[in-house]
Amino acid sequence: MPSFQDIIADPDPLDWWSAHRGASPVVGTAVHNGHHLRSDLEGLITLDSDERLREEDPFTEFFIRDLPNRIIFHRSRFEVDINRDRNDAIYFKPEQAWGLTVWKERLPDEAIASALRLHEAYYDMLETHLRGLERQYGAFVLLDVHSYNHRRDGADAPEMAIEVAPQINLGTFSMDRRRWAPVVEAFTEQLRAFQFRGLHMDVRENIAFHGRGEQTRFVHERFPRSGCAIAVEFKKVFMDEWTGEPDIEALEAMRKMVRLSLPVLEETLRALP
Structure with a gap:
């Protein structure tokens, strides 16, 4: 079992x-994983860590x-939401x-411009990364990994109703769903087959979220025939969303589940016409 320090990414604040490039047509992203803020924003934000x-x-x-x-964004979404x-x-x-x-007062123009330059730089990098996968493999899958809160009314409040809060929500709004159906359905079945603490995972499509984020939209606009981007939203059952305390056993299980999906996604991609 890993320790808390083993599971925490500790990037340089700057x-x-x-971005990691390897031998696979599948790429994972974690664009809201980051927590760092630029130093010039720390005195302007109203929110604590x-x-x-x-x-x-x-x-x-x-x-x-x-x-x-895999691509991991290290800046907080409160600095710029990629x-x-x-x-x-x-x-x-x-x-x-x-x-x-979020802000005590209107941000200075240069602070706004700096954040938007970072937004633009990220998408320049992402397109270059994905063009490389397209050239090498012809098509690729991007897993746009996120998580969501399910106790918004307080630490001791009941969870959101299970009908509207699956353990894993797959968002597919912006894709050509018919073209990418074999990929989405194989991925869904692989995740559902995974057992954690004696139960199969509850995986549903377009329930809590629909995959309307900018990254999946960008992929499907720029790579309409070669890029399948799936927004993968994990309900925060792997941590206490109010204290930030992780459930290390659950985190290890979620990591294993994603790892086991890799050969399924690669095989399904190869079989596409």
């Missing part, structure tokens, strides 16, 4: 992202650590940020 962490996606980097291709388009990538209003007032 790093934007980490714990409040930010509650809306970030900690440990999602750990889930994809066994994939040969999974939103430029107009919404900075949380200026509470309605953009779960009702939270």
